[in-house]
Amino acid sequence: MEVNNSTDAPARPLGFTAANNHTQEHHHSHPQTHGHHHAIFSSISTLIIIISIASIALIFAIFLIILMLRRLKSAKTNGTCKEHNSIINNTSSKFIAHTTVTFNSSPDVRGGCLYGGHMSRTPPPRFRGVQVFAYKELETATNRFSEANIIGNGGFGIVYRGVLSDGTLAAIKMLHREGKQGERAFRIEVDLLSRLQSPYLVELLGYCADQHHRLLIFEFMPNGTLQHHLHPSHSQHRPLDWATRLRIAFDCARALEFLHEHSIPTPVIHRDFNCTNVLLDQNFRAKVSDFGLAKMGSDKINGQISTRVLGTTGYLAPEYASTGKLTTKSDVYSYGVVLLELLTGRVPVDTKRPPGEHVLVSWALPRLTNREKIVEMVDPALQGQYSKKDLIQIAAIAAMCVQPEADYRPLMTDVVQSLIPLVKNLYSISSSGSSRFINQIASPSQGLSVSSESRWHIL
Numbered sequence: 001m002e003v004n005n006s007t008d009a010p011a012r013p014l015g016f017t018a019a020n021n022h023t024q025e026h027h028h029s030h031p032q033t034h035g036h037h038h039a040i041f042s043s044i045s046t047l048i049i050i051i052s053i054a055s056i057a058l059i060f061a062i063f064l065i066i067l068m069l070r071r072l073k074s075a076k077t078n079g080t081c082k083e084h085n086s087i088i089n090n091t092s093s094k095f096i097a098h099t100t101v102t103f104n105s106s107p108d109v110r111g112g113c114l115y116g117g118h119m120s121r122t123p124p125p126r127f128r129g130v131q132v133f134a135y136k137e138l139e140t141a142t143n144r145f146s147e148a149n150i151i152g153n154g155g156f157g158i159v160y161r162g163v164l165s166d167g168t169l170a171a172i173k174m175l176h177r178e179g180k181q182g183e184r185a186f187r188i189e190v191d192l193l194s195r196l197q198s199p200y201l202v203e204l205l206g207y208c209a210d211q212h213h214r215l216l217i218f219e220f221m222p223n224g225t226l227q228h229h230l231h232p233s234h235s236q237h238r239p240l241d242w243a244t245r246l247r248i249a250f251d252c253a254r255a256l257e258f259l260h261e262h263s264i265p266t267p268v269i270h271r272d273f274n275c276t277n278v279l280l281d282q283n284f285r286a287k288v289s290d291f292g293l294a295k296m297g298s299d300k301i302n303g304q305i306s307t308r309v310l311g312t313t314g315y316l317a318p319e320y321a322s323t324g325k326l327t328t329k330s331d332v333y334s335y336g337v338v339l340l341e342l343l344t345g346r347v348p349v350d351t352k353r354p355p356g357e358h359v360l361v362s363w364a365l366p367r368l369t370n371r372e373k374i375v376e377m378v379d380p381a382l383q384g385q386y387s388k389k390d391l392i393q394i395a396a397i398a399a400m401c402v403q404p405e406a407d408y409r410p411l412m413t414d415v416v417q418s419l420i421p422l423v424k425n426l427y428s429i430s431s432s433g434s435s436r437f438i439n440q441i442a443s444p445s446q447g448l449s450v451s452s453e454s455r456w457h458i459l
């Protein structure tokens with residue numbers, strides 16, 4: 001049986017041939033219909049082409065929009081830093097090479113982040129986690145720095161109580177305009193406290209370097225200074241009890257231990273540790289403040305720093321006062337003086353007292369190692385709240401800390417270790433809510449951290 005009639009014709013599938021034939025027939029028999037179909041086809045393909053082009057254009061536009069949105073987003077994130085950096089690298093206020101901040105002339109930052117350009121949706125500018133405030137914001141926070149909001153007046157400036165825009169209560173320190181020392185103190189506090197975070201140090205919330213204004217914004221410590229409670233000018237404060245004094249001594253020891261041992265890469269010497277620089281929170285937990293005179297260990301030559309003698313009379317270690325040689329042991333001495341104040345309720349220098357009792361350390365040292373005399377030294381306001389064993393232990397620690405020879409003084413770590421059993425014992429016996437405190441005693445590093453980008457230079 002033959003499938004193809006023509007021998008020359010290539011073999012084709014039947015259907016194909018038929019269809020072809022049919023098409024040919026159709027073409028021949030309906031030329032107008034063919035033209036009409038052709039028009040329909042061409043308009044359909046035009047439509048398809050147009051739709052395709054439109055879709056491609058649409059996809060491209062969407063892609064572009066996404067790209068722009070992404071750019072915008074990342075610009076915002078970096079923008080905070082860039083914007084901020086441009087301000088701090090301005091001639092007016094510079095943070096150079098990790099540490100040095102110089103404030104030479106007035107910046108023109110109107111409209112920039114220092115002049116409240118970040119008031120609305122963008123997050124406020126930050127420097128190492130510390131907020132940069134506009135002067136206007138702080139004016140608002142303190143009701144134009146009203147007298148009613150003044151909470152203190154220190155060597156470097158006036159401290160105001162203020163409420164920040166997010167409702168946070170803050171202590172706002174406005175530094176005096178004149179004097180290089182104030183400028184330096186400002187620079188050191190910002191630089192140091194933005195790197196050091198410890199529950200034993202008063203937190204720096206932010207700063208303002210707007211034109212000639214220099215302000216530091218700290219967490220608010222509702223119970224003020226240890227000075228106010230230990231040596232009140234009026235008798236408005238109830239005397240601190242023994243347990244609270246012991247806990248304050250412990251918190252301060254931890255603060256100095258943190259500065260000396262856990263600050264990276266070099267130890268920090270507070271240089272002005274005293275009762276006015278110990279602030280108390282609502283639970284009378286102590287935090288150390290005022291780092292304006294602090295020094296980095298990197299300044300040292302053979303373990304000691306030669307420097308101008310700055311600090312507070314009565315708290316200065318003898319070798320530092322006489323030669324200007326500063327080490328972490330200078331802080332240990334100052335700590336010993338504060339411990340003596342907690343123990344005796346006396347001020348470091350009191351010329352109203354009888355001869356031989358003017359200087360607290362000279363009066364206390366020979367008595368601290370005499371068991372009978374220790375009891376006579378204790379602040380009468382304590383009214384025997386302590387155990388004699390604890391008293392002797394505290395006296396021994398204080399005696400070690402105020403040794404005239406720096407090498408004989410203990411490290412702050414040793415002081416902390418000696419205080420741990422006393423404080424643990426005290427708080428396991430007493431009040432509720434102490435378990436958290438005991439946990440903190442047990443794990444010294446808890447809550448402590450130091451910024452990893454710390455590369456400190458001489459300040």
Ligand SMILES: Nc1ncnc2c1ncn2[C@@H]1O[C@H](COP(=O)(O)OP(=O)(O)OP(=O)(O)O)[C@@H](O)[C@H]1O
Nearest residue numbers: 151152153154155156159171218219220221224276
């Ligand atoms: N964070 C704070 N919270 C609550 N009150 C504070 C805070 N910081 C300071 N004060 C109050 O402001 C007062 C002045 O503090 P400031 O640190 O300026 O000076 P000072 O420590 O008393 O003296 P100096 O700066 O000369 O060492 C303190 O005595 C205290 O009453």
